[in-house]
Amino acid sequence: MAARRDTDRTADDGSTRERLVDAAVAVLAEEGPAEMKVRRISDRAGSSTITVYHHFGNVGGLLDAVVVRGYATLTGTLEDAAASNDDPGVQLFAMALGARGFAQRNPHLYDLMFGLSPRGTYRASAPLVPQQYFREAYAVLVRSCHRLVTAGRVDIDDPEQIAAQLWSLVHGFVSLEAAGHFADHSDPVASVLAPMAVAQLVGIGDDRARATRGALDAYATWTATAVE
Known part of the structure; x- marks a missing residue:
């Protein structure tokens, strides 16, 4: 887990943010709004849950980005x-x-x-x-x-x-x-x-x-x- 977080820290912020939005869009399309959860989305993006909070504040902020x-x-x-x-x-x-x-x-x-x-x-x-x-x-x-x-x-x-x-x-x-x-x-x-x-x-x-x-x-x- 630590290695993945280190990767997140060194990744380009814009790239990481877009990857999380891509993952959220994919989870929404495939599994519906009930599965729009931080763990589910961060796993799909290959990131840590803390990365979601870092870029969007919370999953509500990520959903706004999806919209x-x-x-x-x-x-x-x-x-x-x-x-x-x-x-x-x-x-x-x-x-x-x-x-x-x-x-x-x-x-x-x-x-x-x-x-x-x-x-x-x-x-x-x-x-x-x-x-x-x-x-x-x-x-x-x-x-x-x-x-x-x-x-x-x-x-x-x-x-x-x-x-x-x-x-x-x-x-x-x-x-x-x-x-x-x-x-x-x-x-x-x-x-x-x-x-x-x-x-x-x-x-x-x-x-x-x-x-x-x-x-x-x-x-x-x-x-x-x-x-x-």
Whole structure:
């Protein structure tokens, strides 16, 4: 044990910190939030338990770092969706598909990020810190909503208001799908998410044909990428 601690002391701090976050992400993905324990994570990282306390204060601090990692990944996913097409309607539906895909690949992480699962017996060490990173992901959505507004496609002139409605719509769909409520749908995106998103855009003033075409274009690109 002493030898391992000596190794920890001589390792680069950034490298050790990232290794612990990697280990925590892996334990969360494979075993769920109940196993997010200092001993379990430090063993996975090949470190001592004291290293967790040194870098994060406690396991709550480490969980905050996991949440930050999750939001960074989600932000990248949304940015890729925004870059996939010049049409803001296509961008927004591509973001919905990206967020859904992220949640499906990382169900425990998604739940932890949005407070849908407990952190075991641990409390967040700084509840407002993850909110900052949520805002970075959310800002990608707001920018595409701003493009929708400046293009004159909707009646609402506040992109933040549009983004809040769309985020709520997608988050609700993702959460219900994860809970198995759409298990009887052969394609929940086609039968639930797409029509709901189109109806939302039409409800704030977009043309139905254009909104539908944007959803179909994004869905076709997503399907082709999934097949590849």
